[in-house]
Amino acid sequence: MGRLDGKVALVTGAARGQGEAEARLFSAEGAAVVLADVREAEGTKVAAEIAESGGNAAFVQLDVTSPDAWKAAVADAVAGFGKLDVLVNNAAIWRGEGGIEDITSENWDDLLNVNAKATLLGMQAAIPEMRRAGGGAIVNVGSTLAMHGAASSAAYSAAKAALVVLTRSAAVQYAAEGIRVNIIHPGSIDTPMLREGTGGKHLDIAARIPLGRLGQPIDIARGALYLASDEASFVTGVQLVIDGGTQA
Numbered sequence: 001m002g003r004l005d006g007k008v009a010l011v012t013g014a015a016r017g018q019g020e021a022e023a024r025l026f027s028a029e030g031a032a033v034v035l036a037d038v039r040e041a042e043g044t045k046v047a048a049e050i051a052e053s054g055g056n057a058a059f060v061q062l063d064v065t066s067p068d069a070w071k072a073a074v075a076d077a078v079a080g081f082g083k084l085d086v087l088v089n090n091a092a093i094w095r096g097e098g099g100i101e102d103i104t105s106e107n108w109d110d111l112l113n114v115n116a117k118a119t120l121l122g123m124q125a126a127i128p129e130m131r132r133a134g135g136g137a138i139v140n141v142g143s144t145l146a147m148h149g150a151a152s153s154a155a156y157s158a159a160k161a162a163l164v165v166l167t168r169s170a171a172v173q174y175a176a177e178g179i180r181v182n183i184i185h186p187g188s189i190d191t192p193m194l195r196e197g198t199g200g201k202h203l204d205i206a207a208r209i210p211l212g213r214l215g216q217p218i219d220i221a222r223g224a225l226y227l228a229s230d231e232a233s234f235v236t237g238v239q240l241v242i243d244g245g246t247q248a
């Protein structure tokens with residue numbers, strides 16, 4: 001028996017990195033998975049590989065900042081697989097911002113739109129279908145940068161911090177309908193975002209992590225699997241930090 005047998009999950013940012021790992025793991029655990037991303041070629045390839053290995057998967061092009069695209073993606077998921085039980089709001093961008101005085105209006109708007117507002121849009125699109133399905137699980141993806149100050153990432157961090165209270169508010173609001181809403185805070189995870197964001201110096205970070213290594217996408221996917229599954233049926237509104245001990 002898979003831990004997500006019979007569930008239908010939509011994962012954003014599933015063309016690479018953590019979202020890809022979540023889509024692959026959820027499928028291996030029995031879910032039908034809709035992989036949503038702006039990266040059509042990579043996302044289609046991952047969905048095809050999942051299908052080739054016996055899984056039930058489809059790619060949908062979705063820019064998470066577009067309310068109309070969200071409506072279409074959720075409608076596609078329901079048309080293809082009959083319902084929607086799980087949403088992982090994983091897609092995000094990282095961008096060099098500089099210090100507070102360097103943050104351009106465009107960078108602030110982009111980072112807040114993709115990294116915070118899009119999660120609101122995703123929940124607004126998915127919750128009516130979860131209600132129809134009799135409940136559901138939403139896993140939002142924050143960052144340990146939501147939990148402390150750091151130089152040169154104030155807008156990214158502010159967006160991720162906004163997700164904390166958005167998650168907790170939704171958890172309280174929808175608990176009576178059996179819709180659970182939780183957030184994962186990854187530490188430094190070895191993905192294209194980290195490699196690109198550090199200019200290839202990602203391995204230097206490992207020395208500062210108590211458990212002595214970078215996280216791998218599967219480390220986050222396993223946390224998302226738990227929160228998405230019925231094993232977490234008494235868990236809502238929590239922040240799950242997966243960071244190798246950095247925040248300990």
Ligand SMILES: NC(=O)c1ccc[n+]([C@@H]2O[C@H](COP(=O)([O-])OP(=O)(O)OC[C@H]3O[C@@H](n4cnc5c(N)ncnc54)[C@H](O)[C@@H]3O)[C@@H](O)[C@H]2O)c1
Pocket residue numbers: 012013014015016017018019036037038039062063064065089090091092093114141142143144185186187188189190191192193194
């Ligand atoms: N990698 C890390 O060290 C780290 C640390 C803390 C938090 N996070 C968070 O984890 C999540 C996954 O990050 P990752 O490291 O796998 O990043 P990644 O860049 O490797 O993958 C992110 C995916 O999101 C997609 N995406 C970006 N903008 C989008 C949009 N507007 N619409 C749809 N898809 C879009 C990208 O195309 C990409 O496939 C993000 O929320 C990120 O902020 C990552």
